[in-house]
Each structure stands twice: as C-alpha cells, then as structure tokens.
Amino acid sequence: MVLLFMLIATLATQDDAGIPQAEKEQESATFRKINMLLATEHVSNVDALALSKDIDNHVAEEDKDDIIAMAWQETRFLHRAIGSQGERGILQVHPLYHPEYDRDSLMTMPYGLKAGYEVYVIKFNRDQKRYSGSSAYPESIKRIKGKMGI
Numbered sequence: 001m002v003l004l005f006m007l008i009a010t011l012a013t014q015d016d017a018g019i020p021q022a023e024k025e026q027e028s029a030t031f032r033k034i035n036m037l038l039a040t041e042h043v044s045n046v047d048a049l050a051l052s053k054d055i056d057n058h059v060a061e062e063d064k065d066d067i068i069a070m071a072w073q074e075t076r077f078l079h080r081a082i083g084s085q086g087e088r089g090i091l092q093v094h095p096l097y098h099p100e101y102d103r104d105s106l107m108t109m110p111y112g113l114k115a116g117y118e119v120y121v122i123k124f125n126r127d128q129k130r131y132s133g134s135s136a137y138p139e140s141i142k143r144i145k146g147k148m149g150i
Contacts, residue, residue: 030055030064033148037072040147046077054110059117067091067117069144073137080107091116 031052038048051071059067071090075081079090087094088103089112095103101115 028052028056030068033065033068033150034077036148037068037144038077041076043076043078048077050109051077051079054113058110058114063117063120065145065148065150066141067113067120068148069141070116070120071113072144073140079109079112082107088112089116091120093119 027049031049034046034048034052034055038046055064055067071077074083074087074092075090077090081090081092082088083092083094085094086096089106090109091112093101093106093112093115095101095106098115098119102111105111106115
C-alpha cells in the first residue's frame with residue numbers, strides 16, 4: 001500500500017512529458033524568456049535549459065534580461081558563433097580587444113557567457129543603462145526585450 005502511494009505521488013508530480021513537477025517549477029523566468037525568443041524563429045542546436053541555468057548561475061538578477069537580449073541579438077544563443085570581425089562566443093567577445101580571455105574558451109559555456117557578461121558590465125553602464133558602443137544597439141535590445149514580454 002505504501003509503495004502504491006509512493007508511485008501515485010511520483011506520477012502526480014510529473015506532467016505529460018514525464019518531467020517532474022518540481023523540476024518544471026524550477027524552470028526559471030530566464031528559461032521561459034529564452035523559449036519565447038526561440039519560438040519567434042527557428043534556431044537549432046540551442047539547449048535552452050542549460051543556457052538558462054548558466055545565465056541564472058552567472059549573471060546578476062538585474063542584468064539577466066539584458067544578457068538574454070544581447071545573446072539573442074549577437075548569436076541567436078549559439079555559443080560557438082564566430083563573428084565577421086573575429087568576435088567569439090555567445091556574446092561575441094573580440095579576443096583582440098579582450099586578450100585577458102582565452103580565445104578558444106570564449107566559444108564554450110559557461111566561460112564565454114561569463115567573459116561576455118564581464119565585458120557587458122564594463123561597456124554597458126548598468127546604473128544609467130548606457131551602452132558605449134553603437135547608438136542603435138540599445139534600441140535593438142529594447143525591441144528584443146519587448147518580444148520577451150518585458
């Protein structure tokens with residue numbers, strides 16, 4: 001009887017896909033936002049759950065939406081991306097301008113995310129929400145954040 005109760009309790013905590021309810025509840029807002037963007041166009045080879053966990057573990061709460069939007073803008077969440085000018089990784093860090101980061105590791109997770117986030121903190125004044133690069137970039141990020149419902 002106890003075994004039957006345990007089996008019923010286990011099944012009751014899983015959804016139709018067999019994902020435990022506790023795990024589903026742990027799907028962060030980050031995960032939901034990433035999936036909202038992925039739903040807007042077909043992007044393959046993105047592990048949204050792993051990406052959301054990396055962002056949740058390595059990015060401050062107040063910066064998460066910006067980092068998600070920037071990663072979408074820069075690479076559509078593809079962490080092995082190489083830009084036309086040699087930028088690397090999910091947030092397109094340029095090894096020439098940021099030699100403190102290992103060139104090859106920039107295309108791995110979470111290293112590339114952490115490096116890009118550090119560069120973001122330097123280039124993007126969080127208090128004033130000013131980006132020291134292209135003047136059109138902040139507007140682009142705002143549009144992407146709109147797609148995420150922010």
